[in-house]
Amino acid sequence: MTDQPLLSVCDISFRYDITQDVYALSAISFDLNRGESLAVIGDNGSGKSTLARLLTGLLSPEKGAIYLDGVELNEGSKKMLRRQMGIVFQNPDNQFIATSVEDDVAFGLENLNIPYEQMRSRVDEALELVDMYEYRTKDPSQLSGGQKQRVALAGVLALKPELMIFDEAFVMLDPMSRRSILETLRRIQSELNVSIISITHDRDEIEFFDSLLVLNQGERVMRGKPAEVFKQMSSLKPPFAEQLRRDLVDAGMDLPDYYMSESELVDTLCK
């Protein structure tokens, strides 16, 4: 591809305590294209959340550099680059800043000094996208965790970012609403050509993403399409569908020996 990637992470390392030789992340590199979605997976302490904080400029890497749209992320460019990205964190309560749903969605727009009429339409649009429009005047104590997380997502969508980052953002949701929110995300990704990075330890989220980045103890283990990753790394706990396929093969069923997403597996089994 001649087009430069939207995000390029070059060889970044980071440690929380510089007096100790323990790196939260060491020499991580990867690229992300426009409109591509990436799931970062790894166990606790693998450095996933540190990566999210580095990408948003909340922390700065000790070594290496992060480029968004060809511009290096640093103290000076941070403010400008943050206009192009949005992040949703894990705890829905702590990211609800305003006193009602629509005010919270508008918070980021207010900071960008956007005129009222434009804010109004962008807030309504974002709330429609996440199906929370009829809740727009409610206050946070009247919402469930999943609904608050949808509001946080709307707050990011209203900013029309080119890169959306989710730091374990779907962990607190029940399986049904997680599925529907991930489907919404995938639709947005293709409609608006947005890049998505989701940091997760939930294997069942994986099939919604174009590629995977596997971290372990701060080091990059692998980057590739889900099919490649699970083919090569049999030690990695696979998503439910893949686990089922492996179990069926073990039980002697005649199934092709490669990674399958849920829908592929259903199609094959129904033949």
Next chain:
Amino acid sequence: MKSLILGRYFPNDSIIHRLDARAKLVAALYFIGLLFFIDHGLGYLFVGLFTLGVMYLTKIRLSVFIKGVRPLIFLILFAAMMRVLFTGGGEVFVSWGPFTISSQGLWVGLFTFMRFILIIFISTVLTLSTKPVDLTDAINALLKPLRKLGVPVDDFALMLSISLRFIPNLLDETQRVMDAQRARGVIFGEGTIVEQMKKLVPIVLPLFASSLNRAEEMADVMDVKNYQSGEKRTHFRQLTWHTSDSIALLMMVGLTAVVIVVNYTMV
């Protein structure tokens, strides 16, 4: 906590609820100021009836307002009693050392009592009929001129609204911590005062810790969303001024006129 009426919002749909928060705030503050200039019974009767009229218009039951006065009633009675005992003049009924009960003193005591009650009633009307956020916005709008002097009015307003937004969360969390302590065998509300106070330490500490964590996470979110203190930002919440708001302020002017007339003609 439940008995504290002053400072709580009562959702309702009334003329008073629909008034602009700025109009209500200015009118209430002006009204309280005005109360101190009345020095005739007829004036008090008039503003008293006005207050009752406003309370009626909020469509909130009278008992709610009475509840707002109750925790302060002893303080008010005490203040009124002091005025009665230490004011001389007019016909003296009882005189005992420095204390006198005179006709003048009884009037002054009654005025003091009325003044306190009306202040509480009118500020209760304000808080019961206005959402805390709207009140914050109104304070923000009224303090705007201070911005020229370099006072961070917007930051102050945002701080206020964030604190208001987190009150329910803090209450929830207190409940959770107390439940966790109960599950470990702590019994609250028993023992001497010192013992009870000691039991509060393991509640307050986790609350502090979690509030600090929360504040940090929120600061991150605000940071990523490009909040910058002192930077120009637009406001999604818009206050709209209606004719009824102007009328409310005009009524204050009318009240002032009545008070002046009563003060000068009824001596």
